[in-house]
Amino acid sequence: MSEHITTFSKIHFTPTDPVLTDIKIEDIAHALSLLCRANGHFKSFFSVAQHSINCATEAKERGYSKRIQLSCLLHDASEAYISDITRTVKKQLPQYIEFEDRLQKLIWNKYLDQPLSDEETRQVFEIDDAMLYYEFLNFMEEEIFNFTPCLKGVPDFECKAFEDVERQFIILFNRLTGKEKNYISVGIDGCKGGWLVVAISNETFEVGKFKTIEEICIRYQGADSLLIDIPIGLPESKVDVVKRPDNELRTLLSKKASSVFNTPFRQIVYAADEKIAWELNRELDAKQTPISMALCKAIKQVDVFLQNNPQWKNRLLESHPEYCFYLLNGGIPLEDNKRDDYGQEKRIDILKDCFSESQAVIETYKKQNKLRKKIDDVLDALCLAIVGRLGCNDGYRTIPDLPYQDCTGLNMQITVFKRK
Incomplete structure (x- = not known):
């Protein structure tokens, strides 16, 4: 029987005699996102990775340095290689404690510039214990200490897809270690009088309104990514319609299929006036609705810009906020209306x-648009910016996998990030 385990990244790792170069943050993030807290006895799944992220977030709320935040994020990293044992049993296993201590120190040594001081160690494990207390209070309705620990922040105890937690762990690690690339991602959504733009870069952002796509x-x-909620790549016949991603998108969104409008034919988009557009709709049997016809002016503006500026072809890319929210929500469509308070709060949390x-970002938008109470436009633009940023980090994929092109060479696709 071999002495090693095989990690997620296919490394043969020996927990009892660990090698520094064999420790990979990808293995730690993956394993901890699948490892349940409390030996699996909580009423719903809550991973060690989620616990670690909460600890790092609490350290930030307390004003601790990035070094302490990183230490909190990694304080249970040894469990990625030796799993976890409940505290009551662990006390009876001195050799396990020895292995755990050696491995944990090796992990910290790899990612911290110097060993933790006694005070820093106290800060890390004070947060660890506080999170343990509130986890049991939340999941088991049990107070495990005879005192109530103080928290500065609000822990996130939501049950989440492990892939999303794994990604969040890596993003936070990169941010705390300075390895996060400074991608600029832009989300664009149509609004009254033009286009609403949210541009994000690491933890900074801009919110603005523009009259034309050219200005943007x-x-x-x-920018590294520009995603827009408008059809790009226009059909000119019924044959072209089936090449568009619209039908596949409706299938994926299930009960939210109505959020995917029929894409107007190019002939309709370029019609001289609305009357002619409706006549063409009947002649071509294009099955347009008043909603999709109302988009023609914006669609034409984007199409004209792309035809006149070929360097932007297949760089300014179409996406779909509702499908992006579906992905960010772990593959579950958001059935609540994005214009309702509850639907908006759900989207904001995501x-x-x-x-x-x-x-x-949302508060900035509200200040800029004091007379407009609705925030659905900024939610959609921000969602596209975030999805573009995830694509910069993880790579992109399209619907369909192998897109067709329209007669002008524009890809007919929806662009989103790859889910690991």
């Missing part, structure tokens, strides 16, 4: 998990 592309010509400044 000039302003953000150096966005905050992916981008820490999401609430600030």
Whole structure:
């Protein structure tokens, strides 16, 4: 029987005699996102990775340094290689404690510039114990200490897809170690009088309104990702319609299929006036609705820009906010209306998990648009910006997998990030 285990990244790792170079953050994030707290006895799944993220977030709320935040994120990293044992049993296993201590120190030594001081160690494990207390209070309705620990932040105890937690763990690790690339991602959504734009870069952002797509592309010509909620790649016949991603998107969104409108034919988009557009709709049997016809002016603006600026072809890319929210929500469609308070709060919570400044983005939008109470436009634009940023980190995929092109060479696709 071999002395090693095989990790997620296919490394043969010996927990009793660990090698520094064999420790990989990808293995730690993956394993901890699948390892349940409390030996699996909580009423719903809650992973060690989620616990670790909560600890790191609490350290930030307390004003601790990034070094302490990183230490909190990694304080249970040894469990990725030796699993976890309940505290009552662990006390009876001195050799396990020895292995755990050696491995944990090796992990910290790899990712910290110097060993933790006694005070730093106290800070880390004080947060660890506080989180343990509130986890049992939340999941088991049990107070495990005879005192109530103080928390500065609000822990996130939501049950989440392990892939999303794994990604969140890696993103936080990269941010705390300075390895996060400074991608600029832009989300664009149509709004009254033009286009609403949210541009994000690490933890900074911009919110703005533009009259034309050209203005946006000039302003953000150096961006790594530009996703827009408008059809790109127009059909000219019924044969072309089936090449568009619309039908596949409706199937994926199930009960939210109505959020996917029929894409107008190019002939209709370029019609001289609305009357002619409706006549063409009947002649071509294009099955357009008043909603999709109302988009023609915006669709034409984007199409004209792309035809006149070929360097932007297949760089300014179509996406779909409702499908993006579906992905960010672990593959579950958001059935609540995005214009209702509850539906908006649900979307905000999802966005905050992916981008820490999401609430600030929304508040900035509100200040800029004091007369407009609805925030659905900024939620959609922010969602696209976040999805673009995830694509920069994890890579992109399209619907369909192998897109067709329209007669002008524009890909007919929906662009999103790859789910690991």
